[in-house]
Amino acid sequence: MTGPPADDGAADSDAPEATVTLPADVVERYEKFSRFNSPYPAHDHGRAVDLYPGAGVGRSPVAGVVREVRTVGCPDRPYAAAEDHLIVVDLADEWCARAGAPSGTVARVLHVIPEVDPGDRVAVGDALGPTTRSGFFGQWVDDHVHLGFRPPDANPLRASGSLPVAADLHAEPVAWGGTGAVVERGPTHVVLDGPRRSGSGPAFAALASDEGVPLDGGLTHYAGGGTFRGKVGSTVPDGTTLSLFGTEIGSLRAGDADAGAPGVEWAPVDVLANGERVTGLSLFAARGDRFGVKVVCPDREFEIGESVTLDVVASDDPIRLGVG
Incomplete structure (x- = not known):
């Protein structure tokens, strides 16, 4: 951030x-x-x-x-x-x-x-x-x-x-089921080995919502997130509801820069890793065929090689990190 x-x-x-x-x-x-x-x-x-x-x-x-x-x-x-x-x-x-x-x-x-x-x-x-x-x-x-x-x-x-x-480029939206092995571990995060892309298509790829929209931002530890331009020629109307792993995560908002990649108002949800709440997912567009998902988890420890399954669930008290 x-x-x-x-x-x-x-x-x-x-x-x-x-x-x-x-x-x-x-x-x-x-x-x-x-x-x-x-x-x-x-x-x-x-x-x-x-x-x-x-x-x-x-x-x-x-x-x-x-x-x-x-x-x-x-x-x-x-x-x-x-x-x-x-x-x-x-x-x-x-x-x-x-x-x-x-x-x-x-x-x-x-x-x-x-x-x-x-x-x-x-x-x-x-x-x-x-x-x-x-x-x-x-x-x-x-x-x-x-x-x-x-x-x-x-x-x-x-x-x-x-x-x-x-x-002025597109990011390939890559669908993923939410389970991967830990390939990198830091003091406050781990990186999983999924999702994987096909190896063809645009130079950059990003985790896709269930609707096939490439996602950007801190899900949902920052109140607002965003998207990347997806497949060439595709458009997603403002207000479209987005979901991930079967749970609604927000909707596209009007009025942001670049209508092909608008912002998202995140819904009140929590991210779970192996059933326990973590801070969130750090999402971006990346090069390569296996760009990985970064899980922000300062209060959890995962070992290299450990299998982690992510879920998203509705929350009455979602984590929101500020600028202080």
Whole structure:
């Protein structure tokens, strides 16, 4: 989960609604991506994207000239660095044209220790510096580049009022029965060996709802989640009810960026692992034929190789993690 500094929630009332659409060849440089896997408002409304490089190097998803670098405070977490960093980039007109962004749009990059300076010109794929473990995101979250955009003439240090973000690619929706073996274990999570994809189709894949919609976000430990663009040519109407493992988990909400991948208002449900409640599922689009599901479970221990069956059940007191 990520959260930029000065993120006070609602978008500025006069902010343009042009959507910045990341080209497919930019997103495909990363191992995973997510727009909704965070409790922070910018993510909750599809106005930021997290890009996971997987190699400890924060590579630039944009082209332009560095305007400013700044060290910022972040929540005090025992597993995290005491500070985070913001890199502001004035985007090149050519990059803006490819992404459908107004000329003069500014990019905001977080969670990278800057090895660039104001005035430096950066291209897509250039190393900005090493990624950092930030108190803005949970212990179970992998290092990543947080990316948002501010319209021309807006305060680039603010997150509120950022432009909607979309990705110009599709994620294969992969159905899964909910049972898998533990292949990775961390202090607050485990990763299961399912689901598996066919190996063909789009570069990215994501866990599918029962209706075949690829899911994004923290199910349901963050109040809002989202979806990815599914099969080419397919559309899912706003308000469509989604379910997982036979239980309703929420409905698509209108008004978010990128109508092909709207947000979801999660229903009040709990996630169970082998019959006991866990915090939730951390969902994203990932490359590879076996991308795994990450189970957030700081109060449970599972052994490598242990079989885990997930269920979703209605709840009177669902877990909801905030930004504090």
